[in-house]
Amino acid sequence: MSTQAKKRTSQQKHERASHFALSPKQFSECPKCKKPVIPHRVCQFCGYYRGRDVLKLDTKEERKKKKGKKKEAKAKNR
Numbered sequence: 177m178s179t180q181a182k183k184r185t186s187q188q189k190h191e192r193a194s195h196f197a198l199s200p201k202q203f204s205e206c207p208k209c210k211k212p213v214i215p216h217r218v219c220q221f222c223g224y225y226r227g228r229d230v231l232k233l234d235t236k237e238e239r240k241k242k243k244g245k246k247k248e249a250k251a252k253n254r
């Protein structure tokens with residue numbers, strides 16, 4: 177195993193670490209549902225991207241129906 181030639185000073189360590197900080201994520205607003213979305217990505221909430229609906233997402237009522245069906249199935253199995 178090789179060893180380092182010279183010890184790095186704390187100054188050198190801090191200079192290197194000066195680029196490690198993370199910057200906060202930038203969000204833009206979905207033109208359809210007005211929720212914050214990551215730029216250049218399909219909106220997770222409504223499936224909207226570049227002027228059209230890309231994803232076929234369930235509406236709130238459809239999700240409720242599905243949840244109800246799952247609960248019924250679970251109750252039957254018991």
Ligand SMILES: [Zn+2]
Pocket residue numbers: 206207208209210211219220221222223224
């Ligand atoms: Zn949206």
